[in-house]
Amino acid sequence: MGNEQSLPYNPFLIHLSLKNTIGREPNEVIKASKEARGTQYILKTSSRKVYGQLIEMKQLINGTNVEITQHPTLNKTAGVIYDLDTKNLSTDLIMEGLKAQGVIEVRRITKKVSGIPTNTPLLVVYFEGSFLPEHVYLGMLRVNVRRYYSSPMQCYRCGRFGHGSKNCKDKEICLNCGTEHESTGEHSARDRTCTVFEAEKHLVNVKTDNNITFPEARALLKQNRTGNETYASTVNSRMNTYVDDKDRIIQLLRQEVESLKKATNSQPASDDRDTTIKKT
Incomplete structure (x- = not known):
């Protein structure tokens, strides 16, 4: 959903407009997110009726003209x-x-x-x-x-990923030396072993597997990465505590053994004799 300019920066206005269009609470049947730097909303619904109502929507309740069309890739x-x-x-x-x-x-x-x-x-x-x-x-x-997983979009003007050369405003570089490329090192900006390319490829795969937008895929990756780091931190902390406890117990056992040895060595040698008891 969007128009040639940015949508009004008022999420409540959009919410009320959607509610007025479909005649019910939109959050119950529509999931929304932003794309195109906030100039467009993505509206997801599994209801054919709601989809039909959205397609017919031409204005927000304040008179702002909008156009709602089927998303070119998510459908x-x-x-x-x-x-x-x-x-x-x-x-x-x-x-x-x-x-x-x-x-x-x-x-x-x-x-x-x-x-x-x-x-x-x-x-x-x-x-x-x-x-x-x-x-x-x-x-x-x-x-x-x-x-099918598409290749990451790469700009052949600046060498960066995520956009094409048509709308690129960055400095033009030589893709063979990649002097302006993020993490280029000694390889070309088009090198498929580049860590930036691998990260972008993973992003594309997450987007495709979950049928979500790029911003949603980035947020999901960030959330998973944070969760994994927290889990790893917790595991490491527990392992360190376990190792410390184990070392402490071993040290105590060693001290106990040494004490028993000293106690045994300090006693006089015994002169034991075997005896037999019998009836006389």
């Missing part, structure tokens, strides 16, 4: 399939064959061979909603579907 799930027989078939033909199975879009993965884009047997298939089926049928053949 579809991507999977990848592999099949040699379809390598040279058009995606339109494949789409026609898969449409009845809930596929809404098909994209071919290509690679460059001698500088020429060449088809691979890999296809990215998109399904409406968040459900990803385990398989599809290519004609009579059952083909497994694996979740």
Whole structure:
């Protein structure tokens, strides 16, 4: 939800506008978050009725014009399939064959061979909603579907991740030396072993697995990282206490053994004799 400019900085106004539109408490059926630097709201609902009401909403209650449209990525799930027989078939033909199975879009993965884009047997298939089926049928053949993880978006102007070069306002760098890249070191900004790339790739995977936005994925990662650090700290503290107690007990036992040895050595030697008792 948004318009060409920022939405009014008044969350209560938006809440009341949504309540007026759907005729009930919006927090019961809508989950909201922000994106695009706060200029847009993401509204999630599992109710088709509420979805229809939101799409028809054109203004907030103070007269601010808004447009509510279907989110371009959160309403579809991507999977990848592999099949040699379809390598040279058009995606339109494949789409026609898969449409009845809930596929809404098909994209071919290509690679460059001698500088020429060449088809691979890999296809990215998109399904409406968040459900990803385990398989599809290519004609009579059952083909497994694996979740598709897109590569992190990288700007080829500044080398940073999370945005494209079209709207980049940062300083342009050479991607071979990456002098302005965060954590470049001795490698190129395009090096896939870069720790920044790995972190961004993990972020993309978390976003995809949970069907959430990038800000939500970052918050989830931060929450998990904090929780893990707290858990590790607690475990370490308990282990240190256990080791200290163990060392203390061992020291006490050693002192007790030494005391018994000294007590034994200080007693005079005995002159024991065996005796027998019998009736006379």
